Amino acid sequence: MLKLSRPVGGTPQKTIAVKPRSDNPQRGLLNFCGITYPCALGRSGITANKQEGDGATPIGTFEFLDVYYRDDRGGRPETYLPTQAITSIDGWCDDVTKDEYNRPVELPYSGSHEKMWREDRLYDIVVVLNQNLFPALKGAGSAIFFHIAREGFLPTEGCVAVYPDVMRHILKQLKAGDVMQISSY
Helix, strand or coil, rough: CCCCCCCCCCCCEEEEEEEECCCCEEEEEEEEECEEEEECCCCCCEECCCCCCCCCCECEEEEEEEEEEECCCCCCCCCCCCEEEEECCCCEEEECCCCCCCCEEEECCCCCEEEECCCCCCCCCCCCCCCCCCCCCCCCCCCCEEEEHHHHHHEECCCEEHHHHHHHHHHCCCCCEEEEEEECC
């Protein structure tokens, strides 16, 4: 089963800044080390009041925690962050009635959950953002990740997504304590 690291806190060395495009709130611009990349955002754009199932990407500053990856699809990404391979029994609870809400779970699981081992490429590399984790407030949003984008940057369910080559480039430079700052401007 996937493990979840606790945040390091303190002053981040690197910040990834994300904001929506003015012409399409489901698409964004991600700036890292002076380079701007396109990214996908939630189907409902961004929000300052994240709620479970709203399809919005939350505004805020979120520490990068763990990197999960499909070992059979490109292998372990180079990064200083903790990494773990995804298996077919890995899930993530999004059921507000369960104590495991917004936590990794082992499949099969009786509550509502996401499968981390996906047939599409979205979770070939997925980075957990410290959004509503410590503590996890039921209903305040779950499974907010930085992951691989669909072709054409189609919207996410509330995450931030980039193409695989961009993800691998960024991960090479991230360390514990670095953050993603999502803003509305």
